[in-house]
Amino acid sequence: MTAPDTAAPASTALLALDVGNTRLKWALYDRPEPGARLLAHGVQFLENIETLAEGDWRALRPPRWVLGSIVAGAGVRQRVEEQLELWDAPVQWVVPRPAEAGLVNGYDHPTRLGSDRWVAMIGARQRLLARGEARPCVVVMVGTAVTVEAIDAEGRFLGGIILPGHGIMLRALESGTAGLHVPTGEVRAFPTNTSDALTSGGTFAIAGAVQRMWDNLSRHTGQTPVCLMTGGAGWKMAPHMTVPFELVEGLIFDGLLAMARERFAASMPARA
Numbered sequence: 001m002t003a004p005d006t007a008a009p010a011s012t013a014l015l016a017l018d019v020g021n022t023r024l025k026w027a028l029y030d031r032p033e034p035g036a037r038l039l040a041h042g043v044q045f046l047e048n049i050e051t052l053a054e055g056d057w058r059a060l061r062p063p064r065w066v067l068g069s070i071v072a073g074a075g076v077r078q079r080v081e082e083q084l085e086l087w088d089a090p091v092q093w094v095v096p097r098p099a100e101a102g103l104v105n106g107y108d109h110p111t112r113l114g115s116d117r118w119v120a121m122i123g124a125r126q127r128l129l130a131r132g133e134a135r136p137c138v139v140v141m142v143g144t145a146v147t148v149e150a151i152d153a154e155g156r157f158l159g160g161i162i163l164p165g166h167g168i169m170l171r172a173l174e175s176g177t178a179g180l181h182v183p184t185g186e187v188r189a190f191p192t193n194t195s196d197a198l199t200s201g202g203t204f205a206i207a208g209a210v211q212r213m214w215d216n217l218s219r220h221t222g223q224t225p226v227c228l229m230t231g232g233a234g235w236k237m238a239p240h241m242t243v244p245f246e247l248v249e250g251l252i253f254d255g256l257l258a259m260a261r262e263r264f265a266a267s268m269p270a271r272a
């Protein structure tokens, strides 16, 4: 039996969430698969989560599915879930698996990997495959923390590193010393004042860490890796990188769409 043409079409919209330690990023798509149309998107600092249901989300097309990555704590998760009560759609929070969407998880305990790292790597792998580049890949995420992951040409996540982001590095130095309370400086090759010394130090630490992982992966695979960089503070690093890289927005959302296809596409209404 087919539904009459006059019936209102059921929503096939997907709300994708990326909840980090500083900000919640969200994107609403018309369907749960790569290539879906972006209907709306936004970002809120975690302290403003309570405004979402009455604010940004109020007039949205109601999603049928909600798929999210969260690395913030249980309290934040609870607060996000309260806002999601606006709709009937239950939320699925990603838990990294041993393998998913073409990627194999090399972590000792796969579920202990940050879900944002797993989802971004799936997004990176999909992006490379879509353009026919099954090459080793370094994935850099510059957020509250910085993560640098290594994936080989076959889609195996070999391992990755975690280091403090710009803000945490500065706050750590400020709180651990007497003489480092200074304004933000410039990145210089040879800093000659405290502000520039701190800003350059943090930037070189991140750029150097990426260089090191890129070298490790080159040596391990014997191939030249692709480097994809994403995250809220990626633009700050872009002028100072020492390996060839691409700054890509929304790697996490690419990953969430690929996972959504595997989870939800089967329950999509057949297209005319």
Ligand SMILES: Nc1ncnc2c1ncn2[C@@H]1O[C@H](COP(=O)(O)OP(=O)(O)O)[C@@H](O)[C@H]1O
Residues within 6 Å of the ligand: 019, 020, 021, 022, 023, 024, 142, 143, 144, 145, 165, 166, 167, 231, 232, 233
């Ligand atoms: N408007 C902005 N101005 C300056 N820095 C920003 C801005 N937005 C984001 N950032 C930087 O990006 C980081 C947050 O990036 P994001 O990817 O949202 O992190 P997370 O996923 O950890 O919440 C902040 O720690 C800050 O360094």
Ligand SMILES: CC(C)(COP(=O)(O)O)[C@@H](O)C(=O)NCCC(=O)O
Residues within 6 Å of the ligand: 020, 021, 022, 071, 112, 113, 114, 115, 116, 117, 143, 144, 145, 146, 147, 162
């Ligand atoms: C490393 C992270 C803190 C990064 O968080 P973010 O900067 O995106 O807020 C997060 O991915 C996390 O909590 N990971 C769990 C531990 C791990 O990945 O090994």
Ligand SMILES: [K+]
Residues within 6 Å of the ligand: 019, 020, 021, 116, 141, 143, 231
């Ligand atoms: K993140």
